[in-house]
Amino acid sequence: MPNDVSSVAVGKPKVGGAVFIAPLGSTLPTDATTVLDAAFKCLGYISEDGVVVTEERDSETIPAWGGDTVATVQTSYTETFAFTPIEVNPVVAAAEYGDDNVEVTSGKMTVKHNSKELPEKILVIETVPNSKTVDRFMVPRAKLTEKGDLTMADSEPMGRECTFTALPDDSGNTAYEYMTITGLAPSE
Template structure:
């Protein structure tokens, strides 16, 4: 007998950011210890990059297949020939951290305030490549938490930056992900927030 599936409205989640003072997107050098649970404290090497605009974060996996045809030219089998994945968002904050994501770490420098000028950020736009890093995205919906971990990701594209009266400046980026040692590009960890009380036992499914 097939297992009975119950409708549960708690399974419907929204993708709001889980942010406090640092935003919900973090990056660190590859090799930094990665979190295993949504509630884990991040390694100090992870740096937050501030607010993201209302479009949020979009993950786009792409699979390419090639068909194998028999003598009559009917497709009898398909082979996966390529897999790639990208993650896109637009920074709403104009900060050292968000600008490093847009321009590249080596292309952003800062100067502290003096009696002649305030805190300065200098950014250069050029053809230099972007560093590969580990990334963490934190999402929440009530008690639910979602942790998205990218062990190896690199900003590959940047978008148009609007400078308009009455509109916030945004810094759109698209990151390519690469497989970890197990061949996985992205790890998703979901926590429904329903913690057990003393004496209760969980059930693995």
């Protein structure tokens, strides 16, 4: 396949929102373009750092008598999705503190901070990497496992980096990446 400048990709967010969250049991998307189930709520603007996807594989070597490495075995695999929501809204608050800890009334929101374990959610991240591609990551079992510090300063947006760990689904997959690429044809 020859070089193709139109295939170069950047992590541009989808216009209108790029990071969505829904409760477990919601209808999962199975492609890059079908409209998301109404249960998915947009987290709003994400910081300019975008979304960082990290896959980590740890392995161990097996030496033979004499010192030669004769095999390696994978000892763990972890995939995480990290981003910083920068809007103050009920969707972000519920993602960070749990639905039961957020109360919204007319013009008011109360967020309870406590040690209650957060429930798993479904996470969807949508990007438009170039003019011919739509890319959708779907994490069927995402758990918020880390929150960054909240800095309140007039020089930066109020937001905490949220790291979601992708847990394996019934098929053993931690995430699905669906792409629609104009002009893509199967290899012969």
